[in-house]
Amino acid sequence: MAIQRLDNIGIVVADLDAAVAFFVELGMELEGRSPIEGAWAGSVVGLDGMRSEIAMMRVPGGSGRLELSTYHSPDAVDIGLGTAPSNTLGLHRVMFAVDDIDDTVERLGALGATLVGEIVRYEDAYRLCYLRGPEGIIVALAEQLG
Incomplete structure (x- = not known):
């Protein structure tokens, strides 16, 4: 079995509107925004009582997409990656x-x-x-x- 494609990369943000504005200015297109909640969603990500909103951004004419998410419940956890140097493990x-x-x-x-x-x-x-x-x-x- 082979991978079919890279569907999207997910990034959690506190200010969804600001993140959407940034990536639109970069040249991406807003494909859509949607609330995500319910038992099924919490089961996928391993968070009880999860409520979030996503904005799906796409590269015009291409297949690349970013899923920007903000969490309303439970609150997002900030472990300081926003100021981490470029050689930090992880994304x-x-x-x-x-x-x-x-x-x-x-x-x-x-x-x-x-x-x-x-x-x-x-x-x-x-x-x-x-x-x-x-x-x-x-x-x-x-x-x-x-």
Whole structure:
């Protein structure tokens, strides 16, 4: 049996509206928002009395999706990953290919994103950077050269 596809990557955020605005500014499209609750949902994630809301974001014309979630019950747990350095074990970052890295950094900066390091050039192939977005999520950007 083989994997059919990567369906989505889930990210838990405290401010769902801010996270949606950030990823829309990046260029993703909001596919939909929905409350998620009930015994079936709690059974899947292992949380009793779970109530949440999700926003499904998709890459235009592509198959990549992010599921942004906020928890109303039980409250989300903050273990400090939003300020963790790039070499922290666990989910590392989400990377997007962009057509203009400078413009993207500027637009996302207006929403509070900050560079983790610098925009760098990798050989004659890419310009790359890491940004901290909403909730401290590390978003990597890659602009292909030539």
